[in-house]
Amino acid sequence: EIVLTQSPGTLSLSPGEGATLSCRASQSVSSTYLAWYQQKPGQAPRLLIYGISSRATGIPDRFSGSGSGTDFTLTISRLEPEDFAVYYCQQYGSSPWTFGQGTKVEIK
Amino acid sequence: QVQLVQSGAEVKQPGASVKVSCRTSGYTFTDYTLHWVRQAPGQRLEWMGWINAGNADTGYSQQFQGRVTITRDTSASTAYMELGSLRSEDTAVYFCARDAHYGSGVYNYFDLWGQGTLVTVSS
Numbered sequence: 474e475i476v477l478t479q480s481p482g483t484l485s486l487s488p489g490e491g492a493t494l495s496c497r498a499s500q501s502v503s504s505t506y507l508a509w510y511q512q513k514p515g516q517a518p519r520l521l522i523y524g525i526s527s528r529a530t531g532i533p534d535r536f537s538g539s540g541s542g543t544d545f546t547l548t549i550s551r552l553e554p555e556d557f558a559v560y561y562c563q564q565y566g567s568s569p570w571t572f573g574q575g576t577k578v579e580i581k
Numbered sequence: 582q583v584q585l586v587q588s589g590a591e592v593k594q595p596g597a598s599v600k601v602s603c604r605t606s607g608y609t610f611t612d613y614t615l616h617w618v619r620q621a622p623g624q625r626l627e628w629m630g631w632i633n634a635g636n637a638d639t640g641y642s643q644q645f646q647g648r649v650t651i652t653r654d655t656s657a658s659t660a661y662m663e664l665g666s667l668r669s670e671d672t673a674v675y676f677c678a679r680d681a682h683y684g685s686g687v688y689n690y691f692d693l694w695g696q697g698t699l700v701t702v703s704s
Contacts (some may be wrong), residue, residue: 572625
């Protein structure tokens with residue numbers, strides 16, 4: 474099973490600042506099979522990025538994904554108030570599909 | 582409106598079973614695979630299994646094999662997840678989620694989620 478480790482655990486930032494979230498896999502992720510989700514309290518996760526860098530429908534271009542192999546990054550260029558949430562990475566190249574433990578982006 | 586609507590919260594005793602439903606609307610039910618993912622308090626998301634809503638093929642995570650059964654009712658556009666031999670560690674919010682792949686085949690990432698169903702296991 475591929476274990477995904479996200480860092481940092483919590484990111485304290487102000488609106489307008491940029492955010493860089495990391496996701497590291499215990500072994501290489503097959504092809505481009507890495508996704509990112511956003512989750513707000515009491516809500517279901519929302520797909521942001523798939524295939525490492527493709528934005529899902531309706532996702533603003535301030536969200537971008539990059540990386541390869543075992544190291545992946547989600548970048549939020551300028552934080553909007555609605556972006557403060559928990560973010561999860563997910564690999565879907567090797568069953569069982571697994572998720573990271575999450576990075577919380579909170580208002581500083 | 583495309584949506585997945587899940588059944589309400591459940592409280593179960595250890596050793597019992599729970600069955601959670603996921604009613605779909607706004608799209609052709611049999612065109613997509615549905616997955617089940619759970620989230621225990623303070624824990625990461627855990628993928629449990631999938632069902633091809635068209636042909637009822639299923640696949641399960643080894644962690645839940647033998648304890649989980651996923652079924653569907655095409656007439657009701659609804660999928661079900663039944664988890665047996667419940668223990669306290671199964672206390673979690675259970676989500677159904679639609680595979681992003683349209684038609685046969687799967688991508689195994691999820692573009693639409695239900696609102697979640699809290700299952701509490703307690704004596």
